[in-house]
Amino acid sequence: MYKDIEDIINSIKDSSITIKDIINEADTAKSSSTNSTGDIQLKLDIRCDEIIEKNFSKLSCIKQIVSEEQENIVKINTNGNYLIAYDPLDGSSLVDVNLSVGSIYGIYEDSFSGKNIIASIYVVFGPRVEMVIAYKNTLKMYRLLNGDFKYVQDIKLNQKGNLMAPGSTQAMWFDFHKKMIDDFFKDGYRLRYSGGMVPDLHQILLKSGGLFSYPATKDLSKGKLRQLFEVFPYALIFKIAGGGAIDGKNNLLDITTTHIHDTTACFFGSNYEIDIVKKVYKDER
Numbered sequence: 001m002y003k004d005i006e007d008i009i010n011s012i013k014d015s016s017i018t019i020k021d022i023i024n025e026a027d028t029a030k031s032s033s034t035n036s037t038g039d040i041q042l043k044l045d046i047r048c049d050e051i052i053e054k055n056f057s058k059l060s061c062i063k064q065i066v067s068e069e070q071e072n073i074v075k076i077n078t079n080g081n082y083l084i085a086y087d088p089l090d091g092s093s094l095v096d097v098n099l100s101v102g103s104i105y106g107i108y109e110d111s112f113s114g115k116n117i118i119a120s121i122y123v124v125f126g127p128r129v130e131m132v133i134a135y136k137n138t139l140k141m142y143r144l145l146n147g148d149f150k151y152v153q154d155i156k157l158n159q160k161g162n163l164m165a166p167g168s169t170q171a172m173w174f175d176f177h178k179k180m181i182d183d184f185f186k187d188g189y190r191l192r193y194s195g196g197m198v199p200d201l202h203q204i205l206l207k208s209g210g211l212f213s214y215p216a217t218k219d220l221s222k223g224k225l226r227q228l229f230e231v232f233p234y235a236l237i238f239k240i241a242g243g244g245a246i247d248g249k250n251n252l253l254d255i256t257t258t259h260i261h262d263t264t265a266c267f268f269g270s271n272y273e274i275d276i277v278k279k280v281y282k283d284e285r
C-alpha cells in the first residue's frame with residue numbers, strides 16, 4: 001500500500017520536473033482540438049498530459065487513469081489497485097502572462113467517486129515549484145530544490161480567514177450569491193483571485209484561510225469545475241486541512257458522479273466561511 005502510493009508520488013515528481021521545463025520553453029499556441037468540457041486545448045495541455053500518462057503507464061499498481069484532456073478512461077493494468085484522475089495543467093492559459101499554474105491529481109480506489117478518493121496531490125508551478133500531498137489525514141508541502149522535493153511544512157487552516165476568491169462571471173451570479181460575496185467584502189475580506197484554482201487555493205491554504213467559490217450560475221447550473229480532476233482532490237485537501245468543501249448544501253465528497261467529466265458548483269474554505277455559505281444556500285436552492 002505505502003509502496004504503491006510512494007511509486008505514484010515519485011511518478012508525479014518525475015512528471016512535474018519535466019512539466020516545469022516544458023512551461024519554461026512553452027509553445028502556448030492553441031491546438032485545433034477541444035477537450036470534453038469544450039475548452040480549446042493548448043499544445044501545452046496535450047504535452048503535459050502525454051508526459052503524465054507515459055509515466056503512470058509504467059506503474060503496475062495503477063488500474064486506470066482519466067485526464068481532463070482526454071475523453072475516455074485509459075486502462076493501465078487490470079490487476080492494479082488505484083484509479084487516478086488528473087488535470088495535467090490547470091489554468092494553462094495563464095502561462096502566456098506568466099502567472100502560476102498547477103497540476104491536480106486525485107487517487108481513487110474501486111471507482112471514480114468522491115467517497116472513494118484516498119489521496120490527492122497538487123503541484124504549483126510559480127516562482128517556486130511546490131507539491132502538496134493529502135494522504136491518511138496529513139497534509140504536507142514539499143518544494144523543488146536542486147532536482148528533489150524537500151519537506152517544508154504541514155498545512156492547517158485557521159477557523160476563520162480573510163481572503164476571498166470569488167470565481168466565474170459576476171453578471172451570471174444569482175442575486176443571493178452576489179449579496180453573500182458583497183457581505184464578505186463588507187466584513188473586511190480581501191480579494192485574491194488569479195483565475196488559476198491551484199495558486200488561488202494554495203494561497204488560502206497557506207495564508208490562514210478564507211473562501212474560494214465557483215458557484216452554479218444562470219448560464220452554468222453545475223458550475224465549471226470538474227468533479228474528478230479538480231473538485232474532489234481539493235475537497236479531500238480542505239477536509240484534512242480542517243476546513244470544509246461543499247456544493248452549497250452538501251459535502252462535495254458525498255455527491256454522486258454520473259459521468260467522468262461532470263462538473264459541480266463548489267466552495268472551499270475555512271469553517272467560519274463555509275458555515276456562512278451553508279446558511280445562505282440553505283434557503284435559496
Ligand code: AHG
Binds near residue numbers: 039089092093196198
Ligand atoms: P482549466 O483547467 O480549463 O485551465 O480551468 C481553469 C479553472 C480554474 O483554475 C479557475 O479557478 C477557473 O477555471 C477560472 O474560471 P473563470 O475565469 O470562469 O473564473
Ligand code: MN
Binds near residue numbers: 068
Ligand atoms: Mn482545470
Ligand code: MN
Binds near residue numbers: 088
Ligand atoms: Mn487543464
